[in-house]
Amino acid sequence: MLKQTEGSHAVAEAVALCRPEVICAYPISPQTHIVEGLGELVKSGALTPCEFINVESEFAAMSVAIGASAAGARAYTATASQGLLFMAEAVFNASGLGLPIVMTVANRAIGAPINIWNDHSDSMSQRDCGWLQLFAENNQEALDLHIQAFKLAEELSMPVMVCMDGFILTHAYERIDMPTQAEVDAFLPPYEPRQVLDPAEPVSIGAMVGPEAFMEVRYLAHAKQNQALLRIPQIADEFARRFGRASGGLVRPYRCEDAETIVIALGSVIGTLKDTIDDLRAGGMKIGVLGIQSFRPFPLAAVRAALQGAKRVVVLEKSFCVGLGGIVSTDVRMALSGMQLHGYTVIAGLGGRAITKASLARTLTEAAADKLQPLTFMDLDWPLVNRQLEREARMRRSGPIAENLLRDVGTVASKVI
Amino acid sequence: MNAPIKFYQTGTFTVGNRLLSPEQRAVQASPERSNALNSGHRACQGCGEALGARYAVDAAMRATDGELIAANATGCLEVFSTPYPETSWQLPWIHSLFGNTAAVGTGIAAAMKVKGKLGTRVIAQGGDGGTTDIGFGCLSGMFERNDDVLYICYDNEAYMNTGVQRSSATPYAARTATTMAVGSEPGATFGQGKNLPMIAMAHQIPYVATATVADLHDLEAKVEKAMSVHGARYLHVLVPCPLGWGSASHDTIRLARLACETGVFPVFEAEHGEVTSVSKIRHRVPVEEYLKPQKRFAHLFGANGHPDMLAKIQADADRNIRRFGLVDEVAA
Numbered sequence: 001m002l003k004q005t006e007g008s009h010a011v012a013e014a015v016a017l018c019r020p021e022v023i024c025a026y027p028i029s030p031q032t033h034i035v036e037g038l039g040e041l042v043k044s045g046a047l048t049p050c051e052f053i054n055v056e057s058e059f060a061a062m063s064v065a066i067g068a069s070a071a072g073a074r075a076y077t078a079t080a081s082q083g084l085l086f087m088a089e090a091v092f093n094a095s096g097l098g099l100p101i102v103m104t105v106a107n108r109a110i111g112a113p114i115n116i117w118n119d120h121s122d123s124m125s126q127r128d129c130g131w132l133q134l135f136a137e138n139n140q141e142a143l144d145l146h147i148q149a150f151k152l153a154e155e156l157s158m159p160v161m162v163c164m165d166g167f168i169l170t171h172a173y174e175r176i177d178m179p180t181q182a183e184v185d186a187f188l189p190p191y192e193p194r195q196v197l198d199p200a201e202p203v204s205i206g207a208m209v210g211p212e213a214f215m216e217v218r219y220l221a222h223a224k225q226n227q228a229l230l231r232i233p234q235i236a237d238e239f240a241r242r243f244g245r246a247s248g249g250l251v252r253p254y255r256c257e258d259a260e261t262i263v264i265a266l267g268s269v270i271g272t273l274k275d276t277i278d279d280l281r282a283g284g285m286k287i288g289v290l291g292i293q294s295f296r297p298f299p300l301a302a303v304r305a306a307l308q309g310a311k312r313v314v315v316l317e318k319s320f321c322v323g324l325g326g327i328v329s330t331d332v333r334m335a336l337s338g339m340q341l342h343g344y345t346v347i348a349g350l351g352g353r354a355i356t357k358a359s360l361a362r363t364l365t366e367a368a369a370d371k372l373q374p375l376t377f378m379d380l381d382w383p384l385v386n387r388q389l390e391r392e393a394r395m396r397r398s399g400p401i402a403e404n405l406l407r408d409v410g411t412v413a414s415k416v417i
Numbered sequence: 418m419n420a421p422i423k424f425y426q427t428g429t430f431t432v433g434n435r436l437l438s439p440e441q442r443a444v445q446a447s448p449e450r451s452n453a454l455n456s457g458h459r460a461c462q463g464c465g466e467a468l469g470a471r472y473a474v475d476a477a478m479r480a481t482d483g484e485l486i487a488a489n490a491t492g493c494l495e496v497f498s499t500p501y502p503e504t505s506w507q508l509p510w511i512h513s514l515f516g517n518t519a520a521v522g523t524g525i526a527a528a529m530k531v532k533g534k535l536g537t538r539v540i541a542q543g544g545d546g547g548t549t550d551i552g553f554g555c556l557s558g559m560f561e562r563n564d565d566v567l568y569i570c571y572d573n574e575a576y577m578n579t580g581v582q583r584s585s586a587t588p589y590a591a592r593t594a595t596t597m598a599v600g601s602e603p604g605a606t607f608g609q610g611k612n613l614p615m616i617a618m619a620h621q622i623p624y625v626a627t628a629t630v631a632d633l634h635d636l637e638a639k640v641e642k643a644m645s646v647h648g649a650r651y652l653h654v655l656v657p658c659p660l661g662w663g664s665a666s667h668d669t670i671r672l673a674r675l676a677c678e679t680g681v682f683p684v685f686e687a688e689h690g691e692v693t694s695v696s697k698i699r700h701r702v703p704v705e706e707y708l709k710p711q712k713r714f715a716h717l718f719g720a721n722g723h724p725d726m727l728a729k730i731q732a733d734a735d736r737n738i739r740r741f742g743l744v745d746e747v748a749a
Contacts, residue, residue, distance in 0.1 A: 021531040022524060051527040055520065056558030063517030063555060067488060067524020070511050073531055075524070093513050197486045197509035197525060199537060206512035207499035 001178050007139040007169040010176045011078075011104060011162075012037025014143035016047045017184040018102075018150045020076040021191075022068035023052045024061035028083040029116050030166035031106035035078055058083035062090035062101075069099040070205055072196040074150065076101070080166055081108035084122045088129070091159075095130030095221065097206055098194070100153035100160070102146065103131075107267065107318075108166040109351040113402040117352020118166040120266065120319040123295075124327050130221045132160040132228055133296040134248065135266040139164075139174045141293075144247035147179070148235050150188055155231060157194045158224045163295070165268040165318075167352070179243055187242055225297035232294050250299035253306050255281060256288030261368045262307055263289045264332055265316040269348075269355050273316070276360040285368055292328070303335035312342035314367045316360075318349045325375045342370055348378035384408055444476045444637050451478035451507060453485075458505040459497040463666025465630045465656030465673065466494055466571040470542065472630075473569050473654065476637040478508060480644035481538045486529075488522045490543025490552055491515035493578040494571060516551035518543050519559035522566035530565070538644060539565065545572040545586035549611045560620035560649045567643045567650040570613060573658035581661040585611040588681075589733070590726045591713045593661070598716040603723070609733055614687075617651040621690040624648075628684060629655040631674035635696065639686065655682045663712020675707035680734035683741040698743045704731045 005013075012034050015023075023042065025035035042052040051068075055061045058079050065075040079087060084105055094101050105123045109115040123133055134149060136142035142164040149160040164170060195205060209217055229250065236249040246252075254274050256262055263273055270291040280287050290306045292299070307313055313336070315329040324330070326345035333343065344367050349355040359379050366372040387408055392398045444450050453474040460467035478485050486509045489495050495512045498505040513521045522541030529537045541559075543552060548570040559566055575593045576582040583593040588610045592598040596605040617625045623646045628636040636654060643650040657673050659666040676682035677696065681704060684696035705727065708714040717723050717730075738744050 022527045024524075049531045049533075051531050053523065053527060054562070055523075056561070057554060059517060060520040060523075060555050060558050063513060063520035064524035064527065066513050066517070067511070067521035067526075068528040069524070070521075071486065071525040071528030071532075073524075073528035089514055090517055097513070197511055199484050199486065199509055202507060202509045204499050204501075204504035204506050204510045204512075207501045207504060208496060209501050213501070 001180070002175060003178060004173055004175050006033060007142060007164065007172050007174065008033030008106075009037045010139050010143045010178065011146055011164070012041065013178055014146045015076055015102075016041045017179065017181055018147060018188055019047075019050075019074065021050055021073035022065065022075045023050060024055050024064045024075070024077040025052060026055050026058050026061045026079070026083065028058070028080050030108060030118075030170045031078045031080040031083070031104060033170065034104055034106070058087040059090055062087040062094060062103075065101045065103075066090060066094050066097065066099055069094070069101050070097065070195070070197050072191070072193045072198070074154075074191045075099075076103070078104035078106065080106040081110055081116075081122045084126060085110060088126065091126055091131065092129045094159045098157045100157050100191070102149045102153055102160050102162065104146070105161050105163045106166040106170045107163050115351040116166075118168050118318070119350045119352065120163070120317070121350070123161060123163045124319040126161070127296065127327065130158070131296065132158060132225065132294070134160065134162050134294055135292065136162065136164040136169060137252075137268060137270045137291055137293075139169055139172060140176050140245070141247045142169055143176060143178070144239065144243070144245070147184055147188060148239055148248050152228065152231060152235055154191050156224045156228055158221070158228070163267065168268045177245065183242060187239065228294075229297050229299060248293055250292075250294045251302045251306060252291040252293060254289045254291065256290060256306055256310075258286055258309070259288035260286040260311040261288075261314065261364065262310045262312075263287070263314045263316055263364065264292060264303070264328065265289065266292050266295060266328065267318065269316065269318065272355055272357060273360060276357045276364065279357070280361060280364060285365070287364060287368065295328070298331045298334075300335040303332060304339070307336065307339065307341060310341060312344065312367060312370065314344045314346055314364065314372070316346045316348055320347050320350060344372045344374060344376065346372075346376045346378050353379060443634055444479050445472060445633070450475050451483060453478050453506065453508050454498060455505045455507055457503070459500075460493070461660055461666070463659040463669045464493075464497075465658060465669045466544065466573060467497065468633075468669070469571050469630045469636065469654045469656045470494055472633045472636050473542075473640050473652065474508070474540070476640035477538070477540055477567065477644055480641045481536070483508070484537045486525050486537060486539050487511070488513070488518050488525060488539070488541040490518040490547030491578075492544040492547050494542065494544065496578055515547050517555050518547060518552055519566065519568055520555040522568065523559050523562070523564040526565045538567070540567045540569060542569040542571065544577070545570060545574060546576045546584040548572075549585045549613050557616075557620065560617060560622050560651070563622060563648045565647050565649070567640075567652065569652045569654060571654050571656045573656050573661060574610065575658075575661050577658050577661040586613070588730075590717060590723070590730060592716065593713070602726070603716040604714070604726075614651065614653045617653075618687045618690045620649070622649040622651060623689060624650040625687040626651075626685070627653045627655070627682070629673040629677055629682060630657070631670050631677060632684070632696065635684070642686070661713070663715070664710050668710055672707065672710060675702065678702050679704045679707045680738040680743055681707055681730070683737045683743055685741055692741065695741045695743055697745055698738065701738070701744055704734050
């Protein structure tokens with residue numbers, strides 16, 4: 001059914017259609033509307049049987065989900081930013097135990113300085129945690145990915161994170177097509193656990209493993225991700241057949257056919273990139289965008305195949321590996337092993353800084369002319385940075401960095417260039 | 418056999434099972450016991466936690482007719498019972514993390530509810546570190562939501578698994594690896610051990626009880642009582658640790674008993690935040706008798722001893738006796 005609704009509510013409805021049995025709720029912006037929506041569905045009796053649990057922290061949220069999943073229930077939670085970090089120990093534990101929990105991450109920056117706006121630092125920080133990480137380009141894909149995520153998670157017995165840009169998607173009202181319960185039921189079978197806490201057949205879950213088998217256990221987690229590389233496109237195909245639209249998959253190229261320059265990105269910025277690329281194409285530039293829907297497993301072969309005919313690749317990242325540069329770029333480099341391509345990393349949009357078509361067009365034009373720095377910080381205010389560096393060189397007690405910068409900026413807290 | 422039995426048997430006050438009627442006998446006395454924590458585990462000789470857990474979990478198994486699932490915190494109990502591929506647990510058991518056991522219990526209980534398996538009950542268990550320190554947030558949350566979980570803390574008053582470091586349950590003056598017995602005020606110089614039973618009571622949960630491995634019959638009865646009610650329940654069991662306390666392995670039960678007889682560890686039950694019963698002290702003894710057999714308190718005694726610190730421990734024990742009415746007026 002077509003409707004105009006908020007991204008968070010669309011996700012809440014889609015998750016409800018997946019018949020979750022235990023939902024753990026803890027508030028953190030910009031995720032909160034999702035669990036609020038689910039809570040209402042449970043309280044009103046629309047979603048039943050389901051236990052909606054108000055927990056006392058994100059660490060507890062994931063821990064309750066672990067207990068529920070190990071006891072055979074379909075478990076779901078959602079978080080963002082600091083919340084994801086606070087639950088990090090349990091995040092690793094869930095994947096280590098092979099529990100198919102599905103979690104939405106409403107991507108948000110990580111402090112300090114505290115910042116509630118969107119970038120990808122939070123889920124990227126959990127890059128190596130063993131969860132599958134799927135990124136949504138728009139709200140339709142966000143809700144579709146949740147339906148696919150439960151299927152994928154339960155088939156593999158591994159947890160899946162569905163990442164959607166905080167505010168940009170979670171709080172945006174868009175037209176979406178909501179499937180019916182019957183359609184979702186036909187697509188997503190009931191959860192059949194591989195391991196379950198059952199008095200009729202007692203097992204010990206989560207005991208200690210020493211050096212004699214730990215590496216093998218870890219390798220098997222990797223093997224699951226390799227299986228996912230095959231299953232993700234198949235599940236996306238089945239989804240397309242049943243629901244009549246393409247969502248998910250590993251990567252999605254846009255106008256890459258004869259492209260000399262290919263931009264790689266994740267999440268909602270792909271929409272802005274497509275518009276920008278249409279404009280640049282109209283101006284004669286041979287450029288395309290490759291959206292990555294599956295960040296974990298990282299589709300090395302698909303990325304490599306998509307870049308075969310290109311001369312250069314620009315990785316546009318809403319995340320930043322301090323001390324190195326790009327996070328996604330590092331993975332893309334892996335995919336490019338042995339290929340001769342100019343590679344550029346563009347860090348953009350950190351902490352919610354708007355990524356505009358104008359800035360993208362300027363940056364990509366420079367890239368196409370190979371005039372871009374290998375590591376570029378799009379729209380970085382260099383005078384502001386330099387002033388602080390001078391201040392620190394000049395005096396010992398230079399004070400809190402963020403305060404200094406904002407005093408220099410003036411009263412405008414957020415900035416659109 | 419109708420009169421109350423008060424046998425003084427080998428100085429322990431315990432009653433041999435053969436002297437009791439069958440229905441009064443311990444779960445452990447029955448060949449039908451579940452052996453939930455089976456033999457062959459790697460606990461130290463004289464381990465109070467292994468003893469307490471065996472009695473507590475078997476009692477819970479009997480109370481639920483074997484329909485029981487356990488969540489276990491990281492710590493000695495987890496480590497000595499289950500290095501894969503071996504496990505001593507004869508019931509469905511999960512170890513997730515150090516600090517999240519109560520929440521894992523909540524999740525299991527939620528799953529049972531949603532699956533309609535209302536007869537399957539849940540216990541969560543851990544040591545004092547996993548309960549009073551790192552797991553405290555999750556435990557308080559479980560209490561506050563009144564989730565249908567019995568949480569059992571086996572309190573040996575320090576982080577024994579990592580090598581005897583101080584926890585918030587470590588008593589005043591005790592030596593641990595991080596409260597060294599050196600300086601002008603040796604041992605743990607602050608706090609008196611976080612009182613988790615009282616904190617649990619402040620949550621107004623249906624049932625809170627303390628017990629020790631000196632009175633295993635009482636421990637079993639409290640587990641049975643706990644399993645007869647729904648909602649959040651808390652059982653705090655004092656379990657001496659020969660390694661951490663510097664005591665003889667044959668003194669585990671004696672020390673647990675002395676902890677009660679001195680008033681150091683009050684044994685009581687509470688329902689909805691109100692104390693409903695206490696185990697009276699039959700022979701009140703000064704705290705020295707409890708402290709002296711433990712090397713962790715050795716610095717309090719001898720020529721360079723600390724009578725002032727001893728006096729504080731005695732005063733705290735006396736306060737417990739007053740507060741909980743542990744000594745009958747007549748007996749006192």
